[in-house]
Amino acid sequence: MEVSALRNVIESHIRKEGLNLYSFAERCGLNRGTLSAIINRNPPRNISVRELDSITRGMRLPEGELYDLYIAECLIRVAPHWRRIRPFMLRCAETNKLDCLAKVLEILVDNLSYIGDIFNTAEELFKLGHKQASVLLYQCVIDSEKYNNSESLAISHYRMLQIDFGKNMETNLRAALRFESYLSRLPVEHRLEALIILVKIYFSTHNWERIAILADELLTQSQAVYEEWERSKRASVPSRVEPIRLQRSLIFYYGQGYLCKATALQKMGRYEEARKAIDCYADLSWLGPINDEDKQEIQKYKSWATANSYTQDILMGRQETLEAYVDFLRRHPEEILSGLVTIVQSANTYHFSIDWIMNEFAESISSFDQFTDVVNMERRLRFAIQYSIYCVRRGKMNEGMESCLKALELSSTTNSETYFGDLIKEFMHVQKPV
16 A cells, blocks of 8 residues: 555545645635645644544545555554554544454554553543443453453453343353453452452352352452441541542442342252341441432342342241232332242242232233343243243143243343253143142
8 A cells, every 4th residue: 555545545535526725624624734734745744533534524435434544654654653543543433443443453462562551541442331442452451461460451351241241141151251260350349340240140040159159259358348448537647548449339239248148048048047148238237328328228238138038938938928028029119020030939839829929910020021131131031930830730821831932032032041941841840730
């Protein structure tokens, strides 16, 4: 490619349109002297990406149409300077010219002095919402820093986990396995958030032992932050160390730690241990509160503790608590999905009728499709399978088959066919009671 290819394209356009330098500069919204220096000066004046975008609009071309020429002339022909590279990378992300962004990284990757700037730009893109563009930069950092065990390497792996995390169970699990060895190297404010994501992933795969371990780590890290804050309050001389700034309240992380621990223990049938963990998040007032938002957070976990105490009773077959639990669900409709999963599972285990409860919440059941996050998708799958078993046992074959087909659809959506296959075996061996 010719050295002046970009300028040749601009000059050719001006001639073709019958314009002079002044009229074209006016069309582009640029100063005539600036445009003249770009085209006519020897050596020619460097073009900024802002000026390139203005020229592109003046030529009535799509955004980013000239970026390939810009890379060849302004980033390959001359030594790239970060003051030009960074704005260009940001514009590549904004215009979704990811192929151009990849070409820039190919130019930079051999020069390790750029890695810090690439990481900072990746963080900027991530926070601006340009996730797919940031993936290219984070991967560049990962490839360059893989033997250095740096903090930026750990954060890059964490960001990739955040970006990969979605509805697909298999993709989530692969992302978790790639990331976990970097967990301990993360700054604590990221580590707490990473633990929340990992718990959600292993929840969907029913790895309760792993969740119990992660919950303990979440509590350990939360306790470390709490103790650090307490030391800072008691210190006579202000610390020069930057204080830990969490993304969410410490109440949230403590609450999640105990909640996840209780859930894992419950799923493993260790009900008494689970009840102790429930008691721990039933009252988190010792952590504050500082403001009304903290008070609401404390009240939320208190409400969940009440719901999960009922869950413990129901799973242990205590039918006498059903009416109180149903009354609780009426007052807390956000708990209906998880509550009905528990109720149907218990009904199948202990062989009792819950027809009146299904009729009570028929309208809520019909709206379960609105729940599309990874945790609630898993709950919807479990509800559909357990309800299909319940219906077949009670001779409601049409309803049972309808619920089974819904479970098949959900298992395909979440890529959890193995879980569905294991449970469908149980469905196929269900015997209608005599």
